[in-house]
């Protein structure tokens with residue numbers, strides 16, 4: 001097991017910086033996600049880690065070995081890393097066992113050692129009974145597990161995963177999330193997982209690097225990203241919530257309900273601070289509101305099984321998302337209690 005250190009890693013394609021001065025340290029055995037919208041540079045970063053792409057600046061280290069800098073480039077096959085792709089990249093006419101064993105054959109492993117390692121890799125992804133089938137006879141999720149077994153068989157220090165669930169339906173994605181978590185626990189490999197799906201990143205990763213336009217905007221645990229997103233943009237990308245402008249607070253501060261509601265009642269010109277209010281921090285009181293109450297009108301509601309999502313509009317025009325256990329009437333006025341809010345930095 002080894003950790004990864006990225007120091008000011010940059011990748012320039014012509015005039016365009018696809019990755020711009022990215023620095024972070026991944027602990028040995030950690031499962032991290034690179035998360036961001038399409039085009040933010042996450043695949044380019046993964047390809048630089050794998051060695052398929054040279055860095056334009058900065059350094060990448062695996063443990064105490066320098067893998068990449070402007071002058072130095074360790075070839076992909078010498079990095080002791082394995083990569084899992086969205087497309088699985090399996091050989092269609094080879095059996096599952098032969099697909100898994102392929103990287104061992106390339107390394108000249110034969111005989112009992114070969115057999116043992118293939119069996120071990122197949123058992124890690126619970127595919128032993130499928131060893132003699134061909135990939136065509138497997139489901140999408142099973143094919144992805146073959147791809148995982150194949151990358152494991154060489155015992156890599158680092159496993160790189162490029163949107164490995166993107167081709168699967170929603171149901172299968174959820175069960176594959178369990179497979180990945182299990183796979184990580186059993187191998188203890190350092191894993192870097194690229195995705196644009198925040199719920200996938202939140203479910204799987206120990207820490208998440210949120211990227212925007214080639215830059216790292218926040219590097220934190222899923223809990224911290226949810227509770228304390230740094231900027232307005234991160235807040236809108238992670239989880240649900242409403243952003244309001246208020247006249248109090250400062251970036252990085254949590255406000256209690258009283259201060260938050262007071263800050264909302266000031267004239268619009270005095271409200272300079274953006275605050276994030278999560279739906280679970282809004283209490284909705286359907287009984288007739290009094291004059292002192294903070295009020296809103298129900299514009300839309302969506303049934304979500306265990307609760308209703310209410311889309312509310314306040315008198316000043318701001319919109320709010322809240323939860324409620326029962327259906328209410330569209331157009332109805334309700335009183336609100338806001339319990340807490342988190343103050344955000346403006347976007348750069």
Ligand SMILES: Nc1ncnc2c1ncn2[C@@H]1O[C@H](COP(=O)(O)OP(=O)(O)OP(=O)(O)O)[C@@H](O)[C@H]1O
Nearest residue numbers: 013017018036037038039040041042043044045196
């Ligand atoms: N070989 C290349 N030559 C020129 N530009 C490139 C090359 N590869 C990527 N880019 C550009 O770099 C930027 C980042 O691309 P990248 O594929 O890393 O983004 P991404 O976040 O992985 O997006 P997606 O989720 O759509 O794959 C994009 O603007 C892309 O067009």
